[in-house]
Amino acid sequence: MGGWSARLLLGSGLAVALSAVLVTGTAVASPESDDVVKVPVSFEVTNVNESKVACQADGKRYTVKGTLAAPRRVLHEDNPSLTIYSHGLAYTGRGFFEFTKVPGYDYIGEQADAGHASLAFDLPGYGRSDAVPNGQDICYGSEATIIHQMVGQLRSGEYRAEGEDAVRFKRIALAGHSASGFTAQAEAYSFHDIDALIVMAFADQGFSPLLLTTAGQTLVRCTLGGDPKQGDPHTRGYAYFGQSDADYRAGHLHNTDPDVARAATEDRVKDPCGRLGSAIPNAVSDNALLATVKVPVLLVYGHNDALFQDNAAGTRLQRAHFVGSKDVTDIFLPDTGHALTLERTAPRMRHEVSEWLNKRGF
Secondary structure (H helix, E strand, O other), X not given: OHHHHHOOOOOHHHXXXXXXXXXXXXXXXXXXXXXEEEEEEEEEEEOOOOOOOOOOOOOOEEEEEEEEEEEHHHHHOOOOEEEEEEOOOOOOXXXXXXXXXXXXXXXHHHHHHXXXXXXXXXXXXXXXXXXXXXXXXXXXXXXXXXXXXXXXXXHHOOOXXXXXXXXXXXXXXXXXXXXXXXXXHHHHHHHOOOOEEEEEOOOOOOEOHHHHHHHHHHHHHHHOOXXXXXXXXXXXXXXXXXXXXXXXXXXHOOOOOHHHHHHHHHHOOOEEHHHHHOHHHHHHHHHHHHHHOOOOEEEEEEOOOOOEOOOOOOHHHHHHHOOXXXXXXXXXXXXXXXXXXHOOOHHHHHHHXXXXXXXXXX
16 A cells, blocks of 8 residues: 555655654644545446436446545545545536646545545546447446446455555445436435435426526437537537537536636536436436435535526425435535536535535545
């Protein structure tokens, strides 16, 4: 495990001093002063649907890639904990939970500074991970199954950590933003293998007219076969969620620094059509099965989310689905839109999530 330490040491004298501390166990750095490590990781997964959501997948093997960020000391603990973050439509894991183009918005890096281990990754069809040959051949149910496979590998240490030993994590929380709320919830009630669930900017009701219009436009595009994936003219079945940059900004960004808004808009990506196509069966399963989730649940929303309405029939009703859990918390952030990690209120959001994780041993 020494490789985790060596990556960020700036001089041999510091290396010797730190090595002595780690070996003797005479001192432990506080989270504020603890070095943060970021390690590229990858998982070999099969795109099958073993969840309780009815949708199709191609059954092929893919490599899922992401970044593990954590304080070095956490990776030396006997029973470390981890939170997995799954991204929504129009984003990649790196572009949403590891946004580094403007200082202060790297969610997993900031959470590592606060003492937490986090994993941000790109779902198949996105960013660093292998493309699905056709975007129609992945769905929320198969994404849930892929994350289930990742959870197993994270517990057993059977994944790749670039240049490092793979850490075995004892307790694992799963967070899904926006459309990955479908994915994370389906994983929770299909496999019951996680220790906490976080749903960010997503609800199974309270869809705004803008959301319904945007989804309808994208579904029409997908019904016609979709478009090629970025950078791969031979791979079809992809479409933008929001037909233009203006559509994206209207739906996702509210109280956002102009530099962040510009970079996020430039980073937006096409989504596999199979995700949107499986929304209805996923919503049906959610309404029937979310009551079986027994782990702690955190729901995080922005008051000004343009896609999910903040009212008694929208996001405020979501906690009522989790009647099987004895620990359900919802957080509503003022002057905050859909892209929680990219808003000016991101520091407050990170703090709220960090405090919730702390109280539950993460």
